[in-house]
Amino acid sequence: MKVLLIGGTGTISTAITRQLAETEHEVYLLNRGNRNHDLPANIKFIEADINDEAEAAEKLEGMSFDCVCEFIGFVTSQVERDYRLFKDKTKQYIYISSASAYHKPVKDYCDIRIHQLEILQNRTGKQRIVLGHISKQM
Numbered sequence: 001m002k003v004l005l006i007g008g009t010g011t012i013s014t015a016i017t018r019q020l021a022e023t024e025h026e027v028y029l030l031n032r033g034n035r036n037h038d039l040p041a042n043i044k045f046i047e048a049d050i051n052d053e054a055e056a057a058e059k060l061e062g063m064s065f066d067c068v069c070e071f072i073g074f075v076t077s078q079v080e081r082d083y084r085l086f087k088d089k090t091k092q093y094i095y096i097s098s099a100s101a102y103h104k105p106v107k108d109y110c111d112i113r114i115h116q117l118e119i120l121q122n123r124t125g126k127q128r129i130v131l132g133h134i135s136k137q138m
Contacts, residue, residue, distance in 0.1 A: 002064075004028045004090070006050055006082070007071040008043075009035040012096065016069075017043065028065070030056065053081050060089060067092045 008029035021040035033047040048059040068090040
């Protein structure tokens with residue numbers, strides 16, 4: 001499978017990047033290239049700032065992926081940007097949310113649903129749940 005991780009070098013995504021690199025999957029990272037130096041040699045890099053949509057679109061020209069995973073989307077406009085960039089380039093888009101991390105203590109580890117917004121006190125957690133809901137509708 002050809003997998004693109006947006007980011008891929010953060011707290012959660014680095015472990016996933018390394019684990020995927022140990023499989024037969026073809027792994028690509030789209031990021032600014034600031035923290036790629038310690039990653040496995042079989043990873044392919046697309047160096048671009050995802051927030052510069054024109055630059056990202058240019059670097060992604062002619063490419064397609066079986067799966068795109070978003071680790072760094074925090075506001076609605078970023079997930080909408082991903083939709084524009086990847087709607088014709090992937091078979092599956094996965095939005096990775098850390099929303100449950102913003103509710104302490106964690107009540108359970110089940111899928112966070114949109115109706116749970118009222119239990120979260122942190123604005124970032126609320127944003128990430130809304131984004132998860134939006135990405136499910138894409």
